[in-house]
Amino acid sequence: MSSTTPPAPAASPAPAGAHSAAPAGTPLLEVSGLTKHFPVMGGFPIRRRIGAVQAVDGLDFSVAAGESLGLVGESGCGKSTTGRLITRLLEPTGGRITYRGQDITHASRRQLAPVRSEIQMIFQDPYASLNPRQTVGRIVSGPMEINGIGPPGGRERRVRELLETVGLNPEHYNRFPHEFSGGQRQRIGVARALALEPKLIVADEPVSALDVSIQAQVVNLLQEVQRNLGIAFVFIAHDLAVVRHFSQRVAVMYLGRIVEVADRDQLYGNPRHPYTRALLSAVPEVAADDAAPPRERIRLAGDVPSPLNPPSGCRFRTRCWKATERCGSESPPLVRAEGSGEGHLSACHYPEDVAALTESKGSRGTKGVTGSVDLEISKEP
Amino acid sequence: MTIPIPAVSAPLEVVPDDSVTMAEPSAPPGGEGRSPGRLAWRRFKRDRTGVVSAYVVLFFFVVAICAPLIAKVYGKNPYTTYGQNDPSLLNDFGFPVKPNGGISSHFWFGIEPQLGRDVFTFLIYGIRNSLLIATATTLLVTVLGIVVGITVGYLGGRTDYLIGRVIDILLAFPSTLFFIAFWPVLISIMVSPEENTPVWLTVVSLISVMTAFGWAPIARLLRGEVLALREREFVEASKVTGASPARIIFKELLPNLWTPILIQATLALPMFVTTEAALAFLGVGLSDPTPDWGVMIQNGAKYYESDITFMLFPGLSMVIFVIAFNLLGDSVRDALDPKTKR
DSSP: OOOOOOOGGGOSOOTTOTTOOOOTTSOSEEEEEEEEEEEEEEOSSSOEEEEEEEEEEEEEEEEOTTOEEEEEOOTTSSHHHHHHHHTTSSOOSEEEEEETTEEOTTOOHHHHHHHHTTEEEEOSOTTTSSOTTSOHHHHHHHHHHHTTOOOTTOHHHHHHHHHHHTTOOGGGGGOOGGGSOHHHHHHHHHHHHHTTOOSEEEEESTTTTSOHHHHHHHHHHHHHHHHHHOOEEEEEESOHHHHHHHOSEEEEEETTEEEEEEEHHHHHHSOOSHHHHHHHHTSOOTTOOSSSOOOOOOOBOSOOOOTTSOOSSSTTGGGOTTOOHHHHHSOOOOBOOTTOOTTOEEOOSSOOOTTTTGGGGGGOOSSTTSSOOOOOBOOOO | OOSOOOOTTSOOTTOHHHHHHHHGGGSOTTOOOOOHHHHHHHHHHHOHHHHHHHHHHHHHHHHHHTHHHHHHHHTOOSSSOHHHHSTTTBOTTSSBSSHHHHOOSSSTTOBOTTTOOBHHHHHHHHHHHHHHHHHHHHHHHHHHHHHHHHHHHHHOHHHHHHHHHHHHHHHHSOHHHHHHHHHHHHHHHHSOTTSOOOHHHHHHHHHHHHHHHHHHHHHHHHHHHHHHHTTSHHHHHHHHTTOOHHHIIIIIIGGGTHHHHHHHHHHHHHHHHHHHHHHHHTTSSSOTTSOOHHHHHHHHHHHTTTOTHHHHHHHHHHHHHHHHHHHHHHHHHHHHOTTOOO
């Protein structure tokens, strides 16, 4: 993590730092076997449980302090559910969430209170995430009020500092959310998340509701926040380019499971899971090199199976061109495949060849923030 | 990732075009933001119908509140039978001697046939009593509706199901018929037949029965609103920071519910005025010596074939009041919810 000491406005007292002397090397957040099944009720006349949507099914990952973990995947693969489980907006069905060695899986609101201030969230829709009846000042100072934090110089001063930090005019203190644009609103959301000086921010598609031009601004803001304040991020997105720009480590999800997790360069340069490869190949190349041969494009056949009744074994097997009988009977564990780099885990019985996609390494972009990615899912002719 | 990162407090390179340009023209620098409430007030002030009906409604309330004062200045009261004390006012058949219900400089709205009471004071006291009952009922209904609606919407699940069925039953219940049928029974249990029913008992029972049947629509409306609101991300944002359910309800949800609450309340009040008058007219509720809109219309109905004046004053004033209040309710709704188009 970057150890640059944050400048004055951000250097205010570390919240409840006493209990949290975690030894170096211990991950900030550790998730193991995290499961969330939403019951499906039905039947007449007595309503009963007739099934479950397996939104998240056995996730294992960890986030180190100051690190940014990207979580990518198609719509409905359980990314947002994961974010809401980590922040404990949802109650996990199974598994364990450990924050700094403290098990918070089923902690009550009171037990969570000290941790709440350290795990914050940025939401997807800047129009829904700010209360229309509250001024910016009240929105941003609300978290401090709830947690009884009185920063030196008063809350109002702190709020003005925060507004400045996120690139807003401190004079906007008494404005209402409807007076701001989408990008500005998202900045207010960032300021609110920063108000408690968190150690971890779960950003649930923070830019996908914004214009492409504004996306870059907000991503850059988040990146500065991450570097200067040393805040760890769980960055949920469906846009591969944004994740690549923002996250040091990336986890790819498919139908409630992580199929591959690796450092950014390894994942984008050397994907081992067929799904990751298909995802990456679907990224439209905006400034394609004319000289380079057109990249191979993998078209995934069929639809994502229903999470109500996911396929046995490997969940990707129904759309995988490599699937064999083994994939249907045996669920591939998330392990380091032969030839993978350090910390590069993938869940596939037949991992892709090393450096299968090396030619695209060159286009690893600095300005790759623009250009959102939609997965191309069409039937093979 | 290649962009050199400045210190946090330094402005971001991409910011200025976004935050500076758009914010300044909207309001004077450093000024208060325009709250949704203020914007609504502005819209309301521009709505001429709304303003006029607001004045009319205000006039009725002022008259109701100042009724004793007006009566004192006017020098009469609603109980004295002027016509019988002064034989020159009523003829042999008990009707006013002067035309148009006996309107004169002494009796502005005329005098009542038979008993010879002063119509003007009777009317303003009637307005006073009717509005008192209707306002009290509206307040109670609103409070009860808010409590039940928000609780049910926020808790959901089994509570929601049970209370939802209660609301369904209440909405389907013929409350007026119920009142007509059971009120006399209730009164005969509480008051011995020899005594007169005390006015306070009538008023209290009227208010409580109208409240018991009246809270259901507002509760159901708020339940739906809360169901929609509690899934919004700002509620989740509040939860993430550790807000208690009480704080979420009072600080996050309730401020967003004042619009439907206000609209419902302004539409409910005239309804209670008419309900109360209808009950009085039908003979349950307030009865004769007590001044009341419904009682006046009941009395007027006895004489309107020979002289319509006695029907005209209470009837017209009530129509004006109810129309004005309903128009006011519409204007309030339009002002608070600019997206509604008529």
